[in-house]
Each structure stands twice: as C-alpha cells, then as structure tokens.
Amino acid sequence: MRGIRLSIKLPMLVVLPILLMAIAGAVLTITIGRNALRARELAHNVESVQIYAGAISFYIANARSVLETTSGLPEIKDFASARFINPALFGLPAGVDAPKRKIAALILKHSEVFEYIMLLRNEGLVYLLDSNSR
Numbered sequence: 001m002r003g004i005r006l007s008i009k010l011p012m013l014v015v016l017p018i019l020l021m022a023i024a025g026a027v028l029t030i031t032i033g034r035n036a037l038r039a040r041e042l043a044h045n046v047e048s049v050q051i052y053a054g055a056i057s058f059y060i061a062n063a064r065s066v067l068e069t070t071s072g073l074p075e076i077k078d079f080a081s082a083r084f085i086n087p088a089l090f091g092l093p094a095g096v097d098a099p100k101r102k103i104a105a106l107i108l109k110h111s112e113v114f115e116y117i118m119l120l121r122n123e124g125l126v127y128l129l130d131s132n133s134r
Contacts, residue, residue, distance in 0.1 A: 062113045066107065101130060116131040117130050
C-alpha cells in the first residue's frame with residue numbers, strides 16, 4: 001500500500017470495513033431469518049399433524065363406540081341363530097342374507113362416522129355392501 005496515494009488509502013480504510021460489516025450483517029440477517037422461518041413452519045406443521053391426529057383419534061373412538069353400542073343389540077347377539085333364516089321370506093334375493101342387511105342398517109343408523117358397511121366372505125369376496133342414505 002506504499003505506492004497508493006493517501007487520498008485513496010483513507011477512503012479505503014473507511015469504506016472497506018463498512019462494506020465488510022454490511023456483508024457480514026446481511027449474511028447474519030439472512031441466516032437468522034431463514035432459521036426463524038424454518039422454525040415457524042416446523043411448529044405449524046407439528047401443530048397441523050397434532051390436529052389431524054386428534055381428529056383421527058376422535059373418529060376411531062367414535063367408530064369404536066358405535067361398534068360397542070351396536071354389539072349389545074339383540075339383533076347382533078342373535079346373529080348366529082338368525083343366519084339360518086331363508087332370505088326369500090323377507091322378499092330379498094336368495095343370495096342376500098336378511099339378518100346381515102338388518103344388522104348393517106342398524107349400525108349405519110347409530111353411526112355418525114360410517115358411510116357404508118361391507119361384509120366379506122371368508123375368502124375375501126364382498127358378501128354385502130350397504131351404504132348410509134342420509
């Protein structure tokens with residue numbers, strides 16, 4: 001710096017530190033701002049997940065309550081003996097079991113969470129599909 005004139009050295013000694021401080025301040029501000037935004041979004045995501053988990057837990061508890069309530073109904077308790085009734089007596093096709101349809105209707109009647117009831121055969125084929133018509 002011996003060959004540089006004093007009129008250039010003096011402004012460089014003042015401007016250069018100010019410029020370096022401005023760059024360091026900008027980098028620090030961007031880093032802190034990005035971390036704050038990331039923390040805020042993470043907290044928002046955690047809150048959303050907790051709200052959804054609470055809703056799902058409520059839904060499952062409500063479904064369990066409906067099933068526990070309907071399991072105490074006499075129609076459900078007599079299900080094993082009722083399966084031998086001929087469905088044609090109720091005006092239904094021979095392939096449809098009237099007691100099962102009645103049970104599905106009872107569950108749907110007492111339910112706020114079930115939209116449909118699906119009964120499956122042992123081999124996994126759909127035996128009965130009944131929907132809530134509210």
